[in-house]
Amino acid sequence: MKSGAAAIQAAIIDLDGTMLHTVPDFELALNGMRADLKLGPITQDIIEPMVGKGSEKLIRDVLALDYDAAKIDAVFDQAMAAYQRHYLAINGERATLYPDVIEGLRALQELGLRLACVTNKPIAFTTPLLDRKGLAPWFELVYGGDSLPKKKPDPLPLQQVCRDFGLPPSAVVAIGDSSNDAEAARAAGCFVLTVPYGYNHGMPVQTINSDGIVNSLLDAAKLISAHNSTSN
Numbered sequence: 170m171k172s173g174a175a176a177i178q179a180a181i182i183d184l185d186g187t188m189l190h191t192v193p194d195f196e197l198a199l200n201g202m203r204a205d206l207k208l209g210p211i212t213q214d215i216i217e218p219m220v221g222k223g224s225e226k227l228i229r230d231v232l233a234l235d236y237d238a239a240k241i242d243a244v245f246d247q248a249m250a251a252y253q254r255h256y257l258a259i260n261g262e263r264a265t266l267y268p269d270v271i272e273g274l275r276a277l278q279e280l281g282l283r284l285a286c287v288t289n290k291p292i293a294f295t296t297p298l299l300d301r302k303g304l305a306p307w308f309e310l311v312y313g314g315d316s317l318p319k320k321k322p323d324p325l326p327l328q329q330v331c332r333d334f335g336l337p338p339s340a341v342v343a344i345g346d347s348s349n350d351a352e353a354a355r356a357a358g359c360f361v362l363t364v365p366y367g368y369n370h371g372m373p374v375q376t377i378n379s380d381g382i383v384n385s386l387l388d389a390a391k392l393i394s395a396h397n398s399t400s401n
């Protein structure tokens with residue numbers, strides 16, 4: 170991160186692939202939907218590169234494994250309803266916290282940062298999942314993929330958090346696992362840090378335009394602490 174820049178006063182943290190390994194939940198819900206459509210199950214390695222652009226895109230990509238565009242349009246509403254029903258029934262059952270997530274949130278809070286969670290996951294899935302995994306109490310603000318008119322990679326959700334916090338984007342860092350998070354952050358004028366263990370649409374993490382790769386949220390907190398100690 171640029172030295173001499175403003176101190177970082179808030180962090181906007183992504184959910185899927187950054188705090189929680191949720192592909193096992195997606196596997197259960199998507200295969201429940203596929204079974205309802207009389208389609209065979211798919212594996213996590215097929216699902217992982219499809220995660221991160223929100224539910225509509227995910228359902229369309231999964232249906233495209235078997236159906237042409239006209240058939241996808243014809244079954245989309247039924248498939249989405251089935252997916253939502255299955256997801257809500259299993260939400261968090263198999264998802265796990267990545268190492269040092271809670272420790273990282275604690276360290277960020279101890280640095281005095283305000284915390285927001287911005288995810289492309291629908292808010293109806295996000296809220297119960299954050300509760301179930303003990304993540305909810307850490308966040309002052311949470312936006313899901315359908316909370317606002319646009320989702321990441323559009324900068325709008327990040328700009329909204331900056332407005333809500335009354336902070337300039339240059340005093341805010343986004344922490345995420347994918348190019349989505351980085352593109353949104355760059356367009357908003359926020360710093361961006363990337364974790365290497367999540368889901369980046371099947372692309373190497375090094376291809377992401379970020380201010381640094383950090384192995385965990387705890388490492389992100391250490392980097393931010395070093396940055397703030399040299400900032401004006």
Ligand SMILES: O=C(O)COP(=O)(O)O
Pocket residue numbers: 183184185186220221222223224287288289290291321
């Ligand atoms: O698209 C999703 O459902 C998850 O996206 P996220 O990585 O923004 O949390």
Ligand SMILES: [Mg+2]
Pocket residue numbers: 183184185186187221345346347367368
């Ligand atoms: Mg993500």
